[in-house]
Amino acid sequence: MFWTAALLLGLIALLLVYSRRRRQRNEPPLDNGIIPWLGHALEFGKDAAKFLTRMKQKHGDIFTVCVAGKYVTVLLDSNSYETVLKDEDCLDATGYAKLLMKKIFDLHLPNHNPKSERNRAQKHFQGNGLTQLRNSMHNNLQLLLTSPEAGLNTAGWKKDGLFSFCYSLLFRAAYLTVFGEHNNAELTEIYEEFRRFDKLLPKLARGTQNKEETKVANSAQGRLWELLTPPSADRNAKDLSWLQSFIQHLQEDGMDAETQRKAMLLQLWVTQGNAGPAAFWVVGFLLTHPEALRAVREEIISVQHLAPEERDKHTPVFDSVLKETLRLTAAALITREVMQDTKISLSDGQEYRLRRGDRLCVFPFLSPQMDPQIHKQPEMFIFERFLNENSTERKDFLKDGRRVKYSIMPWGTGENKCPGRDFAISAIKEFVFTILIQFDLELCEDATMPSVDTSRYGFGMLQPRGDLEIRYRKRS
Numbered sequence: 001m002f003w004t005a006a007l008l009l010g011l012i013a014l015l016l017v018y019s020r021r022r023r024q025r026n027e028p029p030l031d032n033g034i035i036p037w038l039g040h041a042l043e044f045g046k047d048a049a050k051f052l053t054r055m056k057q058k059h060g061d062i063f064t065v066c067v068a069g070k071y072v073t074v075l076l077d078s079n080s081y082e083t084v085l086k087d088e089d090c091l092d093a094t095g096y097a098k099l100l101m102k103k104i105f106d107l108h109l110p111n112h113n114p115k116s117e118r119n120r121a122q123k124h125f126q127g128n129g130l131t132q133l134r135n136s137m138h139n140n141l142q143l144l145l146t147s148p149e150a151g152l153n154t155a156g157w158k159k160d161g162l163f164s165f166c167y168s169l170l171f172r173a174a175y176l177t178v179f180g181e182h183n184n185a186e187l188t189e190i191y192e193e194f195r196r197f198d199k200l201l202p203k204l205a206r207g208t209q210n211k212e213e214t215k216v217a218n219s220a221q222g223r224l225w226e227l228l229t230p231p232s233a234d235r236n237a238k239d240l241s242w243l244q245s246f247i248q249h250l251q252e253d254g255m256d257a258e259t260q261r262k263a264m265l266l267q268l269w270v271t272q273g274n275a276g277p278a279a280f281w282v283v284g285f286l287l288t289h290p291e292a293l294r295a296v297r298e299e300i301i302s303v304q305h306l307a308p309e310e311r312d313k314h315t316p317v318f319d320s321v322l323k324e325t326l327r328l329t330a331a332a333l334i335t336r337e338v339m340q341d342t343k344i345s346l347s348d349g350q351e352y353r354l355r356r357g358d359r360l361c362v363f364p365f366l367s368p369q370m371d372p373q374i375h376k377q378p379e380m381f382i383f384e385r386f387l388n389e390n391s392t393e394r395k396d397f398l399k400d401g402r403r404v405k406y407s408i409m410p411w412g413t414g415e416n417k418c419p420g421r422d423f424a425i426s427a428i429k430e431f432v433f434t435i436l437i438q439f440d441l442e443l444c445e446d447a448t449m450p451s452v453d454t455s456r457y458g459f460g461m462l463q464p465r466g467d468l469e470i471r472y473r474k475r476s
């Protein structure tokens with residue numbers, strides 16, 4: 001009996017080893033990892049930046065790794081991203097997006113089309129729409145800061161973690177701006193449930209949540225579905241908001257009320273999941289780099305008399321601080337499915353074959369953002385990194401003596417750039433300026449910048465492990 005079992009196990013092991021993929025001519029270097037099928041899944045999930053850095057040192061700018069039965073080719077030559085990703089027929093974005101929607105948001109949108117979504121968003125988050133959103137963001141932030149229920153309008157010092165301070169305030173102001181009115185108690189509940197859900201997001205995406213976490217995610221999701229009421233829209237109204245037009249489109253597609261609510265949670269995450277963490281890193285880096293804080297304060301004073309739209313064009317120091325912050329903390333993986341056997345060519349002229357059914361990922365966080373050839377001392381926060389001596393925006397970054405087209409890519413690349421980026425930038429700017437003007441902010445004794453939660457590499461803006469303890473007081 002024992003021998004039969006041992007023989008069987010041995011055979012299965014042999015089968016797994018022999019069914020492993022072998023590298024063929026003109027394919028990228030292949031790394032199966034030691035564990036059959038699982039491959040590098042554990043290391044990838046734990047700290048993708050560390051793992052991919054190790055692979056890059058071993059194999060170079062392109063390689064294929066086995067991750068939980070899937071073969072993923074990772075491309076880390078940032079000069080090649082745009083041309084490679086242009087081939088949208090061979091490298092499809094929709095399938096993977098749908099998979100994540102299902103896994104994270106339990107959402108099935110059969111007609112989901114990223115391109116038309118982007119166009120719809122573009123219409124509302126740029127031009128006139130952007131001006132309206134910007135004004136409304138300004139008003140909502142003031143409203144929250146002066147409303148007695150929000151509890152920020154007190155004269156004495158208060159303590160808080162900077163991450164929760166920034167995230168809760170920016171989330172609520174942006175929620176009122178994009179999703180419409182809610183009373184304070186409901187708004188707070190939405191924020192808290194959203195945070196419970198957001199904390200588990202990487203696990204949901206990877207399918208590694210345990211029973212307890214599944215329960216938490218389900219209850220947060222369920223409550224959010226109740227709280228997120230689709231906006232009612234007068235069908236004949238001329239100016240639908242972005243959200244109204246999104247919901248109307250779902251209705252025309254025949255999606256039921258439940259699906260609409262699930263889709264609203266997706267959009268809540270898309271619009272609110274990154275700005276709060278980004279604002280935290282900006283303010284955190286400022287508080288821990290006094291010379292940067294001083295420079296930003298001086299700039300704020302010099303533009304204070306201008307109207308917001310005009311003001312936003314004359315803030316080179318803040319713009320450099322924001323770019324430097326995003327360089328260090330924007331860490332999305334861009335993933336495509338290979339729809340048919342194909343060839344890609346890189347900027348150095350090399351060609352590689354990709355196999356149908358595999359995935360292709362690019363990771364702008366490692367290249368260009370943390371590439372030591374492009375950015376000296378890449379792990380350091382240097383607030384004037386994106387400034388010329390004459391205070392104009394610095395654009396000339398070199399690699400191998402050649403100017404790189406993109407020195408950071410926090411918003412994605414080419415056609416796939418985030419359509420809400422201008423609104424996000426202006427919201428973060430409004431937020432940071434407002435709290436620097438209206439509050440005294442200080443680090444608590446011995447407070448240091450927390451480390452990064454490494455499980456979030458691949459999912460947009462990074463979040464800290466722990467928080468940065470601060471005290472603040474409203475200025476009189």
Ligand SMILES: *[C@@H]1O[C@H](CO)[C@@H](O)[C@H](O)[C@H]1NC(C)=O
Nearest residue numbers: 388389390391392393394396
């Ligand atoms: C500022 O400096 C940069 C680089 O040194 C230069 O390219 C640019 O023309 C200068 N701009 C002005 C307005 O002087």
